[in-house]
Amino acid sequence: MVKIGITGSIASGKTTVSKLISKGRGPLFNADRIVQKLYKKRSFKKLIAKKLKFKFNLKFKKELKVSILKNHNNLKKIEDIIHPLVRKEMLKFLRNNKDKNFLFLEIPLLVENKLTSYFDRIIFIKSNKNLRLKRYKLSGGNHKMFNLLDSKQIKDTKKMKICDHVIVNNKTISILKKKLSIILSSHE
Numbered sequence: 001m002v003k004i005g006i007t008g009s010i011a012s013g014k015t016t017v018s019k020l021i022s023k024g025r026g027p028l029f030n031a032d033r034i035v036q037k038l039y040k041k042r043s044f045k046k047l048i049a050k051k052l053k054f055k056f057n058l059k060f061k062k063e064l065k066v067s068i069l070k071n072h073n074n075l076k077k078i079e080d081i082i083h084p085l086v087r088k089e090m091l092k093f094l095r096n097n098k099d100k101n102f103l104f105l106e107i108p109l110l111v112e113n114k115l116t117s118y119f120d121r122i123i124f125i126k127s128n129k130n131l132r133l134k135r136y137k138l139s140g141g142n143h144k145m146f147n148l149l150d151s152k153q154i155k156d157t158k159k160m161k162i163c164d165h166v167i168v169n170n171k172t173i174s175i176l177k178k179k180l181s182i183i184l185s186s187h188e
Contacts, residue, residue: 001099002102003119003121004021004123005116008108008159009126010149011139011141012125013135016173017106017176020180027097027103028105031090034085034089051081052067069148111159112153122163126156126166
């Protein structure tokens with residue numbers, strides 16, 4: 001079994017790369033999807049609201065963003081709850097798929113959370129900051145939250161030294177596919 005980690009800065013194109021590279025090759029774990037599932041649970045949202053000391057109500061998402069932007073330490077409090085839960089799901093995914101030839105795991109904070117030892121290969125998706133901001137805004141995000149989340153990540157230059165492959169994703173999807181095919185041909 002070859003475990004391939006896919007990571008990169010916010011809005012760099014990790015999900016696009018993950019879907020393209022895993023298609024027909026092996027199962028894909030997506031850490032962001034695990035987080036989205038957590039936020040669909042009423043009990044989880046109540047826990048977060050309590051931890052950040054705001055009233056749980058129908059405006060949860062707005063309250064959460066305000067709370068994080070008002071006090072950046074609140075992001076760390078949330079991460080302290082979420083990251084162990086995501087890691088638990090990641091380990092379950094690895095156990096449940098140990099008979100597969102290739103496993104793909106898209107984890108935005110793979111390097112930051114010291115998960116590199118779990119992987120045989122790590123692909124880092126790099127993209128220009130202005131382009132990443134544009135992508136983030138197109139998906140409904142705002143400039144302040146982008147800057148905060150981006151500041152919490154290890155700099156690209158440091159991640160590039162740790163990862164086995166670096167894919168620069170500043171161009172078209174067809175160029176991205178060509179870059180991926182080169183990496184895939186070296187592992188097949």
